Amino acid sequence: MPNNIKMHVGELRVGMYVSKLDKDWLDTPFIMQGFSIEExxxxxxxxxxxxxVWVDVDHSRKLSVHSSGTGSASQARASVNAFAPEVSIQxxxxxxxxxxxxxRSLTKTMLDxxxxxxxxxxxxxxxxxxDCVQSVIRHPDALLWMAKIRDERAYTAEHCLNVCILAIAFGRQLSLDESGLHDLGMCGLLHDVGKMRVPEEIVDKPASLTPKEMRLMKAHTVHGRNLLLASxxxxxxxxxxxxxxHERIDGVGYPRKLPGxxxxRYSRIISIVDAYDAMTADRCYSRARTSTEALKIIYEERGKQFDEALAVKFIETIGLYPAxxxxxxxxxxVGIVLESNQKYRHLPRVILLLDENKKARxxxxxxxxxxxxxxxxxxKYLVKQVWRDGSFDIRLREYQKKGLVLKH
Incomplete structure (x- = not known):
């Protein structure tokens, strides 16, 4: 077992190995815990x-003799995306x-x-x-920003489109070529097409599903396969x-309980993206979680529900404060994140809308x-907390209609 000692940060010295923090790692710019103090x-x-922090004494001793290759605190920050935006966010x-x-219009028409x-x-x-692929290649944050604007009345259509956009952005981080991004985008767009064969009163039921209703809901995977095979x-x-x-790495998913x-790989990717978008959306039966809350769940479920390596990479893709x-x-x-920072994930560009007294600027x-x-x-301008859409009476859809982002 590691010999971990709790230590005040003022006691840290070069050569020590930090194995744990006093807060969740997602509340810091470090993409994962476990790094050496090199300077x-x-x-x-x-x-x-x-x-x-907690210092692994045994690992620290090894570092004094050998180069660990584990990375320093600076290197432990989320890595920089290799694909720089081609145009400005504006x-x-x-x-x-x-x-x-x-x-959005085409997706709704297609599903109808x-x-x-x-x-x-x-x-x-x-x-x-x-069109979505080309936008993400030019600058992913713009379309990701748009995907935050939701209409609860058209959940399935918007969810399919959002999963498409998120999957393309994720694929870009995974270094897929343009053809691969197209394929992954199609997977995201069509992943829930089978829900069009499930009664709407079940899909949109504002209460828990009965065992029979749950069986009908789970059947959307079979319906989706059959619909696409016939196309x-x-x-x-x-x-x-x-x-x-909806298969899981631990083998208890559905419909076939496939082992990991x-x-x-495409199913593993869409599984993560699908869950993230669902968790961050207001539903008739649940409130949206913040991106931070959703990413924490994905991190906790890595190796169980989700592929471990892909889960960590997705968290890196979304970042602490997504557009x-x-x-x-x-x-x-209080404001809205306009653009994430690929190098310093905790330092985005923000449009400030309310002053320190929560009054409109x-x-x-x-x-x-x-x-x-x-x-x-x-x-003092460091980000303190992420809030849900609608907090402080700020609604993304209303600001988008005003042209808030477009005019900057």
Whole structure:
């Protein structure tokens, strides 16, 4: 067993190995716990977020003799995405708004047609996914911001589109090529198509499902597979995902209770994205969780419900404060995250809407929190907490209609 000693951050010294923090790792910029202290800067980073840590004494002794290769505190931060945005967030927001609006309309029409017994139009679906892929390649945060804007009355359609967008962004982080992003986007878009064969009163029931209703709900995976098999020019991977996205790594998922090694990579990916989007949406029977709460659940379920490596990579993709998040700063100011920071995940660009007294500002103010690193902005502007959409009477849909993001 590791020989862990609780220690105040003021006692940290170069050569020590930090094995645990006094808070959840998702409340810090470290993508995972377990790193060595290699220089004073590492101690300063830890001190910003923790008062106490646990030091693995045995591991620390080994570090004094050998190079561990475990990484320092600086390296333990979320890694930088290899794909830099091609355009500014402001430029892409203008395009992403049109892309998202058209995609939302097409998705709803596509699912309504299927519900009424029509055939799936694969060509239109591919065109729509292509538009989403191109937007994510140009700048992923713009479309991810749009995906935060929801209409509870059209949950299934918006969920399918959001999973498509999130999956493409995740695939970009996984270094998939453009063809792979198209395939993954189609998997996300079509993963829940089988729900069009489940009675709406069951899909939208505001109370717990009976055992019979649950069986009918779970059957959407079989319906989805059959619908896509009967359609022409559908990527085979999307058929598998529709059938298998509720399978679990621990082998207790449905419909086939597949063991982890029997679940395709695309199904493993969509399983995570599907769960995240569902948890962060208001439903008729549950309130939305914040992105931080949802990511904590995904982290806790890694190796059980979700593929462990992919779960950690997805958390890295979404980051601490994804675009579109409503955040409160330590200063008391409240705003919306405009753009995440690939290098310093805890220092996004934020549009401040309310001042420290929670009063509306006469003019919205953009704060690029990365300047906290250089001391140009006071540390009081660090993010304190993420809030749900609607908190402080801030609703993303209303601000989008006002053109808040588009005008900056």
């Amino acid at each position: 004073q800067d590492d101690i300063d980073i830890v001190s910003e977020y923790c008062e106490y 430029e892409e927001h203008r395009k992403a708004y049109r892309t998202f609006r058209n995609a 047609d299927i519900r009424l017994g029509g055939a799936l139009d694969g060509s239109k679906a591919r065109e729509m996914v292509n 022409s020019n559908i990527f085979n991977g999307a058929i598998d995902v529709a059938y298998s996205h 090694h029997g679940i395709s 579109g998040s409503i955040v409160e700063l330590y200063s008391g100011d 006469e003019k919205e103010l953009i704060k690029d929190l990365v300047y906290i690193e250089s001391g140009e902005i006071p540390r």
